[in-house]
Amino acid sequence: MSESSSSTAGTDFTQGIPATDIADGQMVTGRVGEEAVLLVRQAGELFAIGATCPHYGAPLADGLLVADTIRCPWHHASFSLRAGELLRPPAQDDLKCWRVEQRDGRAFVCEALPAVRPPKLTATQLPESVVIIGGGAAGNAAVETLRREGYQGPVTLLSVDSALPYDRPNLSKDYLAGTAQADWLPLRSPAFYTDHHIDARCNIRAVKLDPAQKAVTLSDGSRVTYGALLLATGAEPIRLTVPGANLPHVAVLRTLADCDALIARLGTARRCVVVGAGFIGLEVAASLRTRGLEVHVVAPGAHPMERVLGGALGKMIRALHEAHGVTFHLGSTVAEIESDRVKLSTGVELAADLVVTGIGVLPEVGLAQEAGLAVDRGVVVDEFLQTSVGGVYAAGDIARWPDHRTGDRIRVEHWVVAERQGVVAARNMLGERQRFAAVPFFWTQHYDTAINYVGYAEQWDRADIDGDPGAHDCTVSYWYKNKRLAVATVGRDLDSLRAEVTLEQETPV
Template identity: 40%
Template sequence: MSGQIVIVGAGQAGLQIAESLRAEGFDGEVTLLGQERHAPYQRPPLSKAWLAGESADDRLTIRAPDFFAARKIDLRTGAEVEKIDIAGRKVVLADGSALSWTGLALATGARARRADLPGAELPHVRMLRDLDDALEISRRLNSAKHVAIVGGGFIGLEVAAAARKRGCSTVVIEALDRLMARATTGPISAFFSALHRAHRVELHFGEQVAAISERNVTTVSGKSFPADLVVLGIGAIPNDELAAAAGLEVSRGIVVDVYGRTSRKNIVAAGDCAVLRCPDGVLRRFENVHFAVESAKAAAAALLGREKPFASAPWFWSDQFDVKLQMAGLSDGHDLCVERRAGDNAFSLFYYRGRQLIGVDSVNRPGEHLLARKLLDAGLSPDPALAADSAQDLRLLFR
């Protein structure tokens, strides 16, 4: 199959679209446009092992330079797209040049949410979204004595763990009443609160930041925390402005169906910039590597006129200190939670809606996490009493 496919965004999703096009037999032109100056790299380690100084720089690289030449993928870094011309089937770059396309893929990702606070633009106030952000935070951690993290979500807690490992006094300031409240349940939040406090991370809940100065972070309630490095971890905003300006349907992201198709023919989207319209009509955003990769495969197939729906259960992981949290499925709307424990720091929580298993959170239980993904993908729901009995082998359900 021939043609010209342009992919806007050279992160995990954009790269996967390019790879999948070649794997699916597309022999036309593939142009991969990356706004960053770096070739595609892995983002998850930026707030985990790499930031803690436990992983080398070369471990971030996804593909070697000769990979792109061998597969005839025209990778262009530092390429900023200014406009999408749907009628003319062109993308216009900031340098004035234009590229024609027969198929267009949007993998523009998301950006860190900025804080509208006095002092938020000071040089020691940082956000972590890309490699340049991580490089600057890592450099500042070399000399920082007091680190303040604004936001007790995954990014904030992973940065907090890295900061403590590098010897910095660390405080986390969270507006809600528990850690990771938007993504996890109360028992998981409580476990990680105890974990961080055990590593001498200071946690403050129900606190809104009022201002940041060169030396302090001050809250609305009047508390003040010393900080020579402040990291804002208050969420991400999908980069959907190009799509919106071009007339595509957007709703806190570029709306796609399970095949990665947007509201316009021959245009697909994948990864953090996309919001999935599920079969029941509900719009969901999944900001994780699994969705980036699988939605990209679906999008690539759609560009070739094939249907390969994104159908597997979403999964995610977070590394904090010596603990790995792995999540499969979704716990939203559960009415029953059972615990399957293997030790003080090793357990899984099985979430049910009625008798249907809808999600599993695992702490230091990687094998159980993989099993949970298989159960969810197969639509299998072990009896809650069976799931709660760690002596029972749930793998027998597949026999």
């Protein structure tokens, strides 16, 4: 692994730079014409690739070199240095690459290399058609991967959502805060699905799965058949059941429609109660404070996000939100909601013309269960993400898979995990037999502070802290029985990448 970098941003690499200016393991930023280019020397070879991650535009010079790949510092996408090929989401597109030539002691970046072309697949190993149920992270990653891998058979994407696949993590962050426009959200344009011959259907629900007939019955009464099927039905928000929970000013945030409805209320809302101090609840709180609303957060725990991040980071997150004007009511729950106020279990009453609940989600396993697939707090899959029925795969929030690092079955509700599972499931539908062994990763953003988390620690008996959480500069390692299970970082992107690599390299159980 290496990560040293320097910048010669104004340098035109086509004119060459001294080859000695690039040490092994170093990255140098310059340009070719108007395009920002990263020149990399790794294991004695020189590579020239696009300088920014196509996901959110992170500078790859701040990333990590691992063998002949580079990893994005913000959200851990991975690319090939040789061809610019996308190796791992959350990015969706390849990097541009250029040929590098050395002569007279100088390194020159020459013409652009051709884009990576899909391989030619042999028909004998392929399903006649593929159906994906679910238009979220896993479903969209799967349909894109099928085409990227060269599959040319019929592909159908079925989504209950009214919109084509979009960037759901942005909903509770920049989009709700008003700092991201609606046209930032779609993962692809409608033309992309048309051009790639993907039959993407919105506002449609799969109501019955018949594995014996390899058929799916839809809410409009029609049926589609499949050669291979991916279940990526996601999860549904848990709803409050207290008196007043069904009032019109009580909202959840899961879909784009949910978010648009919430934004529509912000024109008249002034005081909001957020129920739940997890990721969604606090990202919503930060976004609404950015818009100037008065925000109160109600949660039963002692610290925000304590169940996942522990007390130290929980205190940091609370202090961060309080510094931005959020008021916490911890150790309490909602007893009743009225049209203009929320009554808490402690007897406190909070004025509110808007209530947003973020108290968790439940996996949508009904379709799988009724079809006779093995279900245990999620849809049970093997290491290849195949369910108990051959030819049927599951990915994303519903999948419970064998974690090779702990030997336990786990289910993770993270966007990037869902995307990476969609990729692996699609490849396995095409006969690749690729094990899903990626280390889980997620990020959460609050105002200008991001927390990155790699690994999975359902429980831990020790949390080691390096640095100062109060200064938003720390690494927290979560241990159980002397085994490091997960690492959270604040302000230390490279530490997060290094921890991810270390966890990947551990000997499987």
